Amino acid sequence: VVSTDSQNQEVVLGQVKKNIFKAIGDKSVSKPFQIKLEDCDITSQTKVNVSFAGVGDADDATLVSVNTEAGAATGVGIGIYDNANKLVEMNTGKSTTTLAAGQTVLYYTANYVATKDTVTTGYGNAEVDFNLSYE
Template structure:
């Protein structure tokens, strides 16, 4: 037994210091995010999506302006509050195919298809040129699914075979 009062204090201090060594850190977790004032938020499943346009036979394109069968896709909005805005418009941007204002084919290979671009349309089938706002979509409170269509669009009289991929970013504006 320790008889001196300071000896007990030093013994307790030593035990305390040793117990801290047993609780060493193994890593760090950083938390990040933003609190925003927005009418809606884009659903995570809509932030980075792939729309499969499928395999289209080249003879389907009978000349400049001919199209493939449109494929439906959506951009889903969450937590919408119509007290802030009643409508939304979507603007697509990216590399446009010349005067056609459609998404340029970026096949990424030497053998990429030529004479074709990707055309975007709103839910009624109206073409949405690159860099231009879509028609207005009426919003409801909560979740909203904005419907679109995409198809291949012949930009020349002859379409050659190969990958016909494209990419566009989008921005949602509320009013």
């Protein structure tokens, strides 16, 4: 069961100066977040797979696109990384963790990633859903 405080999270990446993005792939500082699972019964299933679903960035579909609202930043997407700092590709990737009996905490980070040589300032908002499957 997903803990109540892990549902509908807001991960604030904060304001980032555009001059840190000098080339495609440059990243902002990572911001951590967690997904807490409670009442984990490991008698029949011992692993959880987590995938993330959202609008893929037009220039790099492994990242989530920032919303295209008026005043939005351009040239950046958002990457989500597992606790080994491996990118969990948007809509296609997954991270797998062994469950602990009772509570399991899954650790992730998110950051802005340059998808173009030129980044413009603006809002960097996005929405991402996470999906769990067990094995």
